Amino acid sequence: MSYDDDNIFAKILRGEIPNDTVYEDDAVLAFRDIAPQAPVHVLVIPKGAYVSLDDFTQKASAEEVGRFFKRVGEIARSLGLEKDGFRTIANTGVDGGQEVPHFHVHLCGGRRLGRMIAKA
Numbered sequence: 001m002s003y004d005d006d007n008i009f010a011k012i013l014r015g016e017i018p019n020d021t022v023y024e025d026d027a028v029l030a031f032r033d034i035a036p037q038a039p040v041h042v043l044v045i046p047k048g049a050y051v052s053l054d055d056f057t058q059k060a061s062a063e064e065v066g067r068f069f070k071r072v073g074e075i076a077r078s079l080g081l082e083k084d085g086f087r088t089i090a091n092t093g094v095d096g097g098q099e100v101p102h103f104h105v106h107l108c109g110g111r112r113l114g115r116m117i118a119k120a
């Protein structure tokens with residue numbers, strides 16, 4: 001799947017759509033989900049044009065992948081999520097229920113989140 005420059009997170013990265021930023025550096029942006037599923041629901045995205053976790057881990061260097069996931073952990077701690085725990089989700093493709101085709105990690109916490117996957 002090729003990267004769609006018109007996806008909503010690409011527009012956020014270009015500053016065309018506002019976001020509630022939690023953290024930003026040269027490679028990573030973290031912002032609050034517009035439709036939170038938990039008291040804390042933050043999305044962490046690389047600034048590079050990657051469609052999904054599958055795409056990211058194929059095309060990005062090990063250094064870039066490692067740096068990204070170090071940031072995910074740091075952002076979780078900056079939000080205090082490590083105290084009571086949290087859930088990290090990276091939906092990929094159709095079966096994964098991915099809606100926005102720019103790789104992102106959900107950080108959800110602030111309450112007991114229940115079962116990992118609802119029964120169909």
Ligand code: AMP
Binds near residue numbers: 036043
């Ligand atoms: P996924 O289903 O894993 O692709 O998740 C996409 C997430 O992006 C959903 O949780 C949406 O609520 C969230 N989302 C969509 N548009 C925006 C936006 N403009 N700002 C923040 N979050 C958004």
